[in-house]
Amino acid sequence: MFGLLLRILGDEDRADEVAQDVYLQVWRTADRFDPERGTALTWLAMMARSRAVDRARSDGSYGEALERLETGGTPRSHGRSGEDPEETALRSERSRKVREALESLPGEQQDAVELAFFRGMTHREIADATETPLGTVKSRIRAGLSKLEEALDPKLRA
């Protein structure tokens, strides 16, 4: 989760603050989690993304985020004692699989999905920023997500 927050916010301090918000929200709303509707990882990820996007919007830090996306900058990693190497390897493997699926999308679909998910840009904002018709942006995101679903399906379904 922290990696996602860093990716969206690009700032360790703000990612730390939002992580605190997310943990508190997990504590407050854990009873609303419905395993029939999806996995806990997704529940947590979507909650973290939503919080981070809200924070980025309120801070007006989209410019920094865009620059980071364009330069492919990687946030600084923290050391943590007691990290389970097996767990780390599992997470890295999962990360690699999803990255491969994302990178297998046609460029314009990958861009649209990443701008919408990691930058929290609305479809209209993406259309304006990329000078693309709104309908095209919508269909690119839909098509991209459908392809991701196909590529990740065996890994998603539990």
Add this chain to the structure above:
Amino acid sequence: MERRVDDERFRELCAEHLLSGLEGPDRDLFRRELLRRGSDGQAELDRLREVLGSLAASVAPVPPPEGLKGRVMARLDREDLGDDGETRTGGGRGGGSPARDAEIGPRGSAGLPPWAWAAASVAAAAVAAFFLVRNAELRDSLAETRTALERTRAEAATADSLKRELERMRGDLATVASPRSLALSLDATREDMAGRARVFVDPQSGKALLFAYDMEILPPDSVYQLWSIRGDTPRSAGTFQVGRDGRARVEVEPGSLVTEADAIAVTVEPAPGRDAPSTQPILVGSS
């Protein structure tokens, strides 16, 4: 007039709803359509949410900073969270004697000092989050293991099937190539008819095989029937159908094709076969 929403448009609305939220007419349209589609629509929305949730995993994992737990504890301490999730401030907590603290349950408004409640809350939240995530990871891992197991089983079944086929072919070869086996060709009884067959009989084991070629594919209510004829008496040696390629391999019932037969014939009979031929033979072979 109500607008119709096709599947693609509905997926677009779902994606936009999950990514940035919908407003105005699109939001109304989405809600109406979700309601109209019922559980199917909800399942579609849930699937898309899973796809989006998986995108979070595309980011390289970064462990949280060392002091995060302490900062969450401090937040809980400041906000004085209750079990109902509402932020409460003000008195009631702390200041009690140790004995009194011990008597008051975790839901009480007075008792342990705030830092103790905060510590307990953080620990519980951390445990809840850990188990939620761990459970999801284990389910993912279990699903992958099941998929791998099913694949292995399918491969094993294919290997078993190939092994059985190979064993069958070896057996056939032993019968066909055995110097003691008798071979008999069956030819079409009319020049304008296709089809031919060869019968191999091992008199020692009694095993008999028929291989038919270029046969017409019969309708489901008809079968080819093999006859062993001695004198004027035909005796059924079984029925068979041919594959799409017009071929058949038939293991004839042991003993039904006696080596002393004067002739072997094939007729077309109504399924599942007759006790005596009801049609003229289409293939025949004489010893």
